[in-house]
Structure formats: C-alpha cells, structure tokens
Amino acid sequence: MASPWYVSDLDAPAGSRLRTLSGQADGASRPPPRRSPAPTSRWEMPQLNPVTTQRVEAAVVAVLAVVVTVAAGYPWWSLLALFLVFDLSMLGYLRGPRAGAVCYNLAHSYTLPAALGAVAVAAAASGDRIDWLGVLAVAWAFHIAVDRALGYGLKTGEGFEHTHLGLIGKARRARTTTDGR
Incomplete structure (x- = not known):
C-alpha cells in the first residue's frame, strides 16, 4: 500500500514525518523544478500578461x-456624445478616496450596463421598444471598455491612481522614476 501524502502538519498523524506532494519526506533532496519546454512550433500560444x-x-x-x-442603425458618434456622462461618478472623490472608489467602481463595472441592456432587450421582446435604453447601455459598456483599454481600471481605496490594472498618472510616473525604469 502506498504511503499517505500529507499536505500539512495538521493532516499528518503524530510522530510521522511530513511528506510533500511529490511523496518525498520533508527535508529529502528534491529534483530541480521542471522547466517548460522550448516552443516546438511557431504557432504555440505565448505567455500573456493578465x-x-x-x-x-x-x-x-x-x-x-x-x-x-452602427448595425442597430444609430450614429457612431452617439457613443462619443454620451462618453463623459459616466465619468460624473468621479464626483464621489469629493467625499474621499474610499467613497470615490465605490462610486467610480459602480459606474465602471459591466454589471449595470449589462442589466440595463437586458431590460432594453426584454422590453423590445414584449413589444415595448425603449431604444434609448439600449443605446445608453451600449454607450456605457463602450465607455468602460475604452477606459480599461487605456489602463484605467477599477479603483482601490488608496486613491484614484491605484487601479486593478496597475498605477496610473502621477503615481505611475513617480514609481518609474524611483525604480529607474
């Protein structure tokens, strides 16, 4: 019978030696970690930064x-006309960085425009066309997508420059000058 593999000290019976996931006793010599093989094909997917x-x-x-x-028959510039409306959520920063982050993140999450789009689709399916609701939902999603593509991610409570996609603005420039990059 194979010896049990204990993941932590809590799982191991008293007096037994802890075994690693490779089955070796803790402290035993381990083989060097395997490295990923060199690409065998020029069509292999590269490692992407998240x-x-x-x-x-x-x-x-x-x-x-x-x-x-455009496919729905609306002018493309309607997306630009509504673009800055969603940045009114930044007014929350007048109350402080935490309140600002909450307001900004509520307006810059795909959840609300998706819900609004679902309401527009449901209304259209029931015969009550509310076209402006669908346009607003698509414009909102467009705004969020452009912000994220430019690196303006969801905010943390530390301040406007701290996002889930990394630092932006002055904080990024300050970090690059201190890091020497």
Whole structure:
C-alpha cells in the first residue's frame, strides 16, 4: 500500500514525518523544478500578461460596441456624445478616496450596463421598444471598455491612481522614476 501524502502538519498523524506532494519526506533532496519546454512550433500560444490580456479584451468590447451601434442603425458618434456622462461618478472623490472608489467602481463595472441592456432587450421582446435604453447601455459598456483599454481600471481605496490594472498618472510616473525604469 502506498504511503499517505500529507499536505500539512495538521493532516499528518503524530510522530510521522511530513511528506510533500511529490511523496518525498520533508527535508529529502528534491529534483530541480521542471522547466517548460522550448516552443516546438511557431504557432504555440505565448505567455500573456493578465493586464495586457484584459486591456486587449476591453479594446475588442469597444469595437464590438461600435459595430452594434452602427448595425442597430444609430450614429457612431452617439457613443462619443454620451462618453463623459459616466465619468460624473468621479464626483464621489469629493467625499474621499474610499467613497470615490465605490462610486467610480459602480459606474465602471459591466454589471449595470449589462442589466440595463437586458431590460432594453426584454422590453423590445414584449413589444415595448425603449431604444434609448439600449443605446445608453451600449454607450456605457463602450465607455468602460475604452477606459480599461487605456489602463484605467477599477479603483482601490488608496486613491484614484491605484487601479486593478496597475498605477496610473502621477503615481505611475513617480514609481518609474524611483525604480529607474
């Protein structure tokens, strides 16, 4: 029978030696970690930075919003006309960084425009067309997508410059000068 593999000291019976997930006793010599093999094909997917991936995804969502707007028969500039309306959420920063982050994040999460779009679709399905609601939802999603593509992510309570996508503005410039990058 194979010896049990204990993940932590709490799992191991009293007096037994802790075993690692590889089955070796703790403290035993371990083989060097395996390195990923060199790419065997030029078509292999490269390792992507999660922040870069989110920014590219956001750019795709922004393009999709323009396509949906034009395909629905509305002018593309309607997205630009409504663009700054959603940044009124930054007024929350007048109450402090935490309140500002909450207000900003509520207005810059895809949840509310998705709910608004669902209401517009449900209304259209029931025969009550509320076109402006759909345009508002798409414009809102467009705004969020452009912000994220440019690196303006959801805010933390530390201040406006601290986002889930990294530092922006003065905080980023200050860090790059102190890091020597």
